[in-house]
Amino acid sequence: MARCVILLADGLRPDAVTPSDTPSLHALAHDYTRAAHAATVRPSTTVAAIGSLATGVGPASHRLMEPGVGALRRLANLRPVARELARRGLPTVVVAGHVPANEVPTASALAKFAGVSRFVAVRGTARLIAASALRRLRFTPHGLVMVYVNDCDRAGHAEGWMSPAYLRAVREVDAAVAVLRATVADSLLVVLADHGGGGIAPTDHDAPHPDNDRIPLIVAGPRVRRRYTLQRVGSLLDVPPTLLWWLGVEVPHEYEGRVLHEALVAAESEEAVA
Ligand SMILES: [Zn+2]
Numbered sequence: 001m002a003r004c005v006i007l008l009a010d011g012l013r014p015d016a017v018t019p020s021d022t023p024s025l026h027a028l029a030h031d032y033t034r035a036a037h038a039a040t041v042r043p044s045t046t047v048a049a050i051g052s053l054a055t056g057v058g059p060a061s062h063r064l065m066e067p068g069v070g071a072l073r074r075l076a077n078l079r080p081v082a083r084e085l086a087r088r089g090l091p092t093v094v095v096a097g098h099v100p101a102n103e104v105p106t107a108s109a110l111a112k113f114a115g116v117s118r119f120v121a122v123r124g125t126a127r128l129i130a131a132s133a134l135r136r137l138r139f140t141p142h143g144l145v146m147v148y149v150n151d152c153d154r155a156g157h158a159e160g161w162m163s164p165a166y167l168r169a170v171r172e173v174d175a176a177v178a179v180l181r182a183t184v185a186d187s188l189l190v191v192l193a194d195h196g197g198g199g200i201a202p203t204d205h206d207a208p209h210p211d212n213d214r215i216p217l218i219v220a221g222p223r224v225r226r227r228y229t230l231q232r233v234g235s236l237l238d239v240p241p242t243l244l245w246w247l248g249v250e251v252p253h254e255y256e257g258r259v260l261h262e263a264l265v266a267a268e269s270e271e272a273v274a
Pocket of ligand 1: 011046153157205
């Protein structure tokens with residue numbers, strides 16, 4: 001039994017991860033495995049990307065582009081990560097910041113239908129949401145805890161990606177990483193974004209453009225390679241199979257990403273060392 005923690009930082013560009021603005025994230029990436037290049041799905045929108053993280057398949061397959069009854073019907077034909085975990089007795093907890101109050105019931109219902117055990121909407125900045133997640137982790141020793149913060153996305157839409165306001169939000173997200181860093185002792189910790197931003201339109205991220213497509217992807221924790229850079233292009237779609245594999249759950253053959261085996265150290269070799 002084991003636990004995985006995902007920090008999904010909405011709109012965080014990989015080139016915003018620097019030793020000065022994001023010392024915690026930079027250190028985590030340096031100490032464990034990071035992808036030199038990683039990309040999200042297309043369209044590079046939050047709903048499409050979260051749909052892919054939740055189901056292991058790309059937007060062309062999940063077509064979860066807007067919440068509603070149609071989404072429920074499509075989810076029934078997919079194999080969401082949370083449902084695969086639930087079948088093995090592993091809970092999934094979602095701690096989400098800044099979900100508009102009128103969207104909480106829909107988001108919560110969709111999450112439950114996808115197999116999520118608990119959906120918690122928290123108000124506050126990234127570090128407060130991370131602190132709230134950390135408290136819940138004490139009661140979630142096994143399974144998946146997904147933490148969603150959107151400080152960077154909101155600042156990017158308001159004042160532009162890489163603007164001073166955006167970089168302030170980036171530093172706030174780094175404070176959330178500092179809070180969650182403690183989990184690497186006994187959990188797989190994955191930090192990534194759903195998309196970048198500022199490609200083509202300075203305050204948007206939907207159009208196909210490298211600045212919109214590129215995302216940070218950092219994997220840390222026990223059985224993760226230290227000080228390693230993945231050279232092959234990583235994808236947001238690689239996260240669902242990698243976390244299932246790490247948790248010892250069979251990866252559905254429908255999943256479109258691949259297990260990041262290069263980032264992981266085989267359990268047997270670790271035992272052999274011990
Ligand atoms: Zn956005």
